[in-house]
Amino acid sequence: xxxxxxxxxxxxxxxxxxxxxxxxxxxxxxxxxxxxxxxxxxxxxxxxxxxxxxxxxxxxxxxxxxxxxxxxxxxxxxxxxxxxxxxxxxxxxxxxxxxxxxxxxxxxx
Amino acid sequence: xxxxxxxxxxxxxxxxxxxxxxxxxxxxxxxxxxxxxxxxxxxxxxxxxxxxxxxxxxxxxxxxxxxxxxxxxxxxxxxxxxxxxxxxxxxxxxxxxxxxxxxxxxxxxxxxxxxxxxx
Numbered sequence: 001x002x003x004x005x006x007x008x009x010x011x012x013x014x015x016x017x018x019x020x021x022x023x024x025x026x027x028x029x030x031x032x033x034x035x036x037x038x039x040x041x042x043x044x045x046x047x048x049x050x051x052x053x054x055x056x057x058x059x060x061x062x063x064x065x066x067x068x069x070x071x072x073x074x075x076x077x078x079x080x081x082x083x084x085x086x087x088x089x090x091x092x093x094x095x096x097x098x099x100x101x102x103x104x105x106x107x108x109x
Numbered sequence: 110x111x112x113x114x115x116x117x118x119x120x121x122x123x124x125x126x127x128x129x130x131x132x133x134x135x136x137x138x139x140x141x142x143x144x145x146x147x148x149x150x151x152x153x154x155x156x157x158x159x160x161x162x163x164x165x166x167x168x169x170x171x172x173x174x175x176x177x178x179x180x181x182x183x184x185x186x187x188x189x190x191x192x193x194x195x196x197x198x199x200x201x202x203x204x205x206x207x208x209x210x211x212x213x214x215x216x217x218x219x220x221x222x223x224x225x226x227x228x
Contacts, residue, residue: 044219045217048215095165
């Protein structure tokens, strides 16, 4: 079945440092979505990538979808304390949604 | 508030009891998803509906779990004969129509979840 691996599981950074989380699927995906979950909260949609090799930016966040549509990354430039939370990728196949385990980001002021 | 709502927010039950959760999606959304999330894990897909049709059900879901969406609006998730391993946060999400084939998706809007504790 479809499996989605995400690394690292935890990341501590000093405020102002960059952060990257990686997502790898065992199967070719239709789309990939990224979500952020604050402590005690529910997942909130960040972005969806659909095309092979697609790159999208949202302010300090850069999202990439691999050429083979099996991997993706989220990069945050110059982290801020408001970036704290767990970042999940969700791989979307035919009628199937698989979330990664998430990367928990801690930002040290 | 026109977001996704879930009821109850918390449920404590004894092992062996049945529980039912309700999800009210955003009104114009035709897709509704149920997930289970335990501490330190990502949401685990349980099932999803397009309108009233249940299109996919996780193979991980035992026969004790059943979900319905009778009129294509709200949905219920029932767990029969609860076990301690069922303790988790149960999340509901909805998404708007894509207008395309079943293989396409829009962003999912999550509700606040129902936290189940089985004693």
